[in-house]
Amino acid sequence: MNLLASPDQPTLEDFGHDVWWIVLIKIVGVFVVLVLMTLFAIVFERKVVARMQQRVGPNRVGPRGYLQSLADGLKLAFKEDIMPALADKPVYFLAPVIATIPAFLAFSVIPLGPTVSIFGERTPLQLTDAPIGVLVVLACSAMGIYGIVLGGWASGSTYPLLGSMRSAAQMISYEIAMGLSIVAVFLYAGTMSTSEIVAAQADGNQVSFFGWEFTGPSWFAVLLPVSFVIYAIAVVGETNRAPFDLPEAESELVGGFHTEYSSLKFALFFLAEYINMVTVSALAATLFLGGWRAPWPLSIWDGANTGWWPLLWFFLKVVAALFVFIWLRGTLPRLRYDQFMRFGWKVLVPTALVWILVVATMRTVSREADLSTGQVALFVGVPVALVVLAGLLVASRAANRDTRLMAEQASAGAVHAVDPEPEVLPPAGARRRPTGGPSRAEGGFPVPPMDLKVPPSPRLRHTAPADGAVVSTGRRGTATVEEDGDV
Amino acid sequence: MTETLSGGETVVFWVLGPIALAGALGMVFSRNAVHSALWLVNTMLALGVFYVVQSAPFLGAAQIIVYTGAIMILFLFVLMLVGRDSSDSVVETLRGQRVAAAVLGLGFAALVGAGIARATQDLVVSGLGDDGGNANVTAIAELLYTRYLLAFEATGALLIVAAVGALVYTQIERAPGSRRGQKELARARFLTTDRPQTLPGPGVYARANSVAAPALLPDGTTTEESFATGIEPQEVDQMPRPTGREQLGSPDGALGTLDPAPSDRGDGR
Numbered sequence: 001m002n003l004l005a006s007p008d009q010p011t012l013e014d015f016g017h018d019v020w021w022i023v024l025i026k027i028v029g030v031f032v033v034l035v036l037m038t039l040f041a042i043v044f045e046r047k048v049v050a051r052m053q054q055r056v057g058p059n060r061v062g063p064r065g066y067l068q069s070l071a072d073g074l075k076l077a078f079k080e081d082i083m084p085a086l087a088d089k090p091v092y093f094l095a096p097v098i099a100t101i102p103a104f105l106a107f108s109v110i111p112l113g114p115t116v117s118i119f120g121e122r123t124p125l126q127l128t129d130a131p132i133g134v135l136v137v138l139a140c141s142a143m144g145i146y147g148i149v150l151g152g153w154a155s156g157s158t159y160p161l162l163g164s165m166r167s168a169a170q171m172i173s174y175e176i177a178m179g180l181s182i183v184a185v186f187l188y189a190g191t192m193s194t195s196e197i198v199a200a201q202a203d204g205n206q207v208s209f210f211g212w213e214f215t216g217p218s219w220f221a222v223l224l225p226v227s228f229v230i231y232a233i234a235v236v237g238e239t240n241r242a243p244f245d246l247p248e249a250e251s252e253l254v255g256g257f258h259t260e261y262s263s264l265k266f267a268l269f270f271l272a273e274y275i276n277m278v279t280v281s282a283l284a285a286t287l288f289l290g291g292w293r294a295p296w297p298l299s300i301w302d303g304a305n306t307g308w309w310p311l312l313w314f315f316l317k318v319v320a321a322l323f324v325f326i327w328l329r330g331t332l333p334r335l336r337y338d339q340f341m342r343f344g345w346k347v348l349v350p351t352a353l354v355w356i357l358v359v360a361t362m363r364t365v366s367r368e369a370d371l372s373t374g375q376v377a378l379f380v381g382v383p384v385a386l387v388v389l390a391g392l393l394v395a396s397r398a399a400n401r402d403t404r405l406m407a408e409q410a411s412a413g414a415v416h417a418v419d420p421e422p423e424v425l426p427p428a429g430a431r432r433r434p435t436g437g438p439s440r441a442e443g444g445f446p447v448p449p450m451d452l453k454v455p456p457s458p459r460l461r462h463t464a465p466a467d468g469a470v471v472s473t474g475r476r477g478t479a480t481v482e483e484d485g486d487v
Numbered sequence: 488m489t490e491t492l493s494g495g496e497t498v499v500f501w502v503l504g505p506i507a508l509a510g511a512l513g514m515v516f517s518r519n520a521v522h523s524a525l526w527l528v529n530t531m532l533a534l535g536v537f538y539v540v541q542s543a544p545f546l547g548a549a550q551i552i553v554y555t556g557a558i559m560i561l562f563l564f565v566l567m568l569v570g571r572d573s574s575d576s577v578v579e580t581l582r583g584q585r586v587a588a589a590v591l592g593l594g595f596a597a598l599v600g601a602g603i604a605r606a607t608q609d610l611v612v613s614g615l616g617d618d619g620g621n622a623n624v625t626a627i628a629e630l631l632y633t634r635y636l637l638a639f640e641a642t643g644a645l646l647i648v649a650a651v652g653a654l655v656y657t658q659i660e661r662a663p664g665s666r667r668g669q670k671e672l673a674r675a676r677f678l679t680t681d682r683p684q685t686l687p688g689p690g691v692y693a694r695a696n697s698v699a700a701p702a703l704l705p706d707g708t709t710t711e712e713s714f715a716t717g718i719e720p721q722e723v724d725q726m727p728r729p730t731g732r733e734q735l736g737s738p739d740g741a742l743g744t745l746d747p748a749p750s751d752r753g754d755g756r
Binding site: 088091130131132135136138139142143145146149150153161164165168169172175179192402403406407454456 | 519525532555560564698699718
């Protein structure tokens with residue numbers, strides 16, 4: 001730990017001494033930042049996804065469409081507020097509030113910058129910090145689950161209930177993986193306070209590689225790559241974002257937990273989701289990407305880590321993380337629920353546990369053998385990462401071995417690779433009607449009743465009355481009466 | 488109680504104390520199981536804040552994350568499955584049991600309360616003082632991993648065994664190969680049929696949306712693959728398909744006249 005990295009680096013002792021109006025300014029500032037980031041993130045997401053799908057995206061409201069989310073938000077506030085008849089009224093009302101408040105609270109421990117001067121008062125650019133800073137974020141995300149779960153339950157409707165059941169199981173599972181991924185950062189930084197974790201990533205590690213001295217990177221994303229990857233995957237599940245947006249899978253559950261919500265209550269859910277996205281992006285920047293500290297080429301400039309500049313680096317990192325979220329949404333299809341849970345419990349959690357073991361071993365070795373962090377990371381971490389990557393490669397090849405072999409056989413002419421008459425999705429037994437229909441109905445596709453007679457459509461022209469019919473084409477507003485010439 | 492509380496601590500206590508108590512009472516008296524659980528969550532949250540205020544931030548965070556965040560969510564998960572309308576029955580099956588339970592409960596509470604009050608009567612409360620904060624976290628870690636290591640590991644092993652045991656009991660055994668999984672089915676479909684995807688649906692036209700209406704290929708002919716099984720495909724009479732200025736005419740040409748625009752005439756086919 002290098003707390004003396006910079007005189008502006010706040011430590012835990014710097015918190016809790018602010019004047020009341022500084023605290024007020026910071027609270028309002030965090031609130032405004034979060035709301036603005038939400039407005040920005042929605043437009044940004046729509047623009048980026050549109051670009052990925054070769055569309056233009058919102059381009060009507062404001063300059064180049066950048067005020068679209070503001071207009072949408074205003075519109076949402078003026079919509080009719082519907083209380084379903086079967087709703088559990090107090091819980092239905094409370095749920096969006098419970099979802100939103102922790103989302104705002106979690107951002108209070110995120111460090112936005114070094115100690116700066118606000119109207120002559122020296123104060124860190126961070127609302128507050130605690131010895132358990134990161135745990136505050138975890139606690140808030142744990143509370144946020146209640147909003148979603150209760151919202152789905154209180155709606156008194158099937159799809160929201162299913163959505164909330166899914167989200168309860170999903171968010172607990174992925175919170176475990178997320179918490180475990182952060183443990184390695186705690187081990188390396190030696191603290192759980194966010195400002196000190198940023199401080200721990202301040203200076204590069206001096207590494208001597210066969211007599212060649214250089215300064216290694218100090219970001220935990222580089223030192224602890226496995227943790228970073230697990231964190232990145234877990235927070236996508238934790239924030240209910242595609243491809244893990246099963247609680248609101250629109251093709252399965254209409255809108256999921258918020259199907260019955262409208263107007264401001266829905267807006268609160270929407271706000272909470274995007275704030276959560278911003279918060280986990282900010283936490284990713286804090287824990288793994290050096291926080292508000294300038295990245296390498298910029299950090300050569302001495303002034304990069306002082307004053308208000310770090311605010312810029314910090315938000316650039318947050319926007320980059322947001323972009324990854326949107327990128328994932330634009331690229332990946334939604335997982336099936338069982339695949340998703342299996343991935344969480346059988347891949348993420350065990351990997352995180354083994355990784356913690358490796359990190360703890362590395363720490364012990366470096367302490368006993370008196371090596372520097374960078375050396376251990378270089379001589380142990382890099383080989384371990386390579387072994388893990390090679391293992392994953394072999395595992396994926398092995399998992400797909402059957403498919404590869406069968407595909408080769410199929411391309412070599414053996415068309416029926418599985419068995420001569422593959423029974424693909426047999427029609428449901430009891431409801432299957434005796435069919436004498438065309439043989440292609442045996443392909444396993446649903447078969448309609450064979451005695452079905454489709455009544456002729458009154459709109460079909462050749463069954464229409466032969467005398468003059470009124471045909472309104474809607475063109476140019478001239479409804480014309482004409483002779484039906486072709487009957 | 489020799490040491491007086493600081494101002495902020497007093498305010499927090501007198502605000503959260505009644506809230507915690509109200510949560511406990513609400514949990515007991517709610518008819519709806521989910522409401523009961525919510526009241527309990529309320530109490531647990533208040534307790535978590537109490538821990539933080541008393542210089543035990545780690546304990547407070549663990550209380551909120553583990554008990555409120557994980558365990559109570561699991562409770563809710565089960566309660567939600569029970570159904571919304573299943574409230575407690577108010578029919579008393581054992582006569583007088585409610586009065587007896589109330590009396591015994593109050594008596595027990597009085598006994599325990601009196602015992603604790605007497606035991607702590609002249610105790611000097613020193614508080615954690617400067618050992619709160621970071622030192623508190625490291626102190627807990629040190630105790631857990633040195634003095635209470637065995638108890639800690641044994642508890643962990645017990646929980647794991649319980650979880651795995653529950654999983655084993657709910658597992659349904661299937662003879663291997665007796666049922667093809669989704670992966671095998673998908674593989675078979677892709678490798679053995681000419682068409683792994685679904686057949687095209689019927690056509691949807693302005694004048695027909697029946698399953699009997701076949702879909703069109705880009706060149707305008709109907710595709711046989713979209714014929715519905717067992718139904719005679721019906722030919723749909725379509726609007727003439729304007730392709731250019733020649734058929735469409737000038738849209739403004741029809742303005743102000745009673746003559747229909749050229750493409751409205753219906754003789755295009």
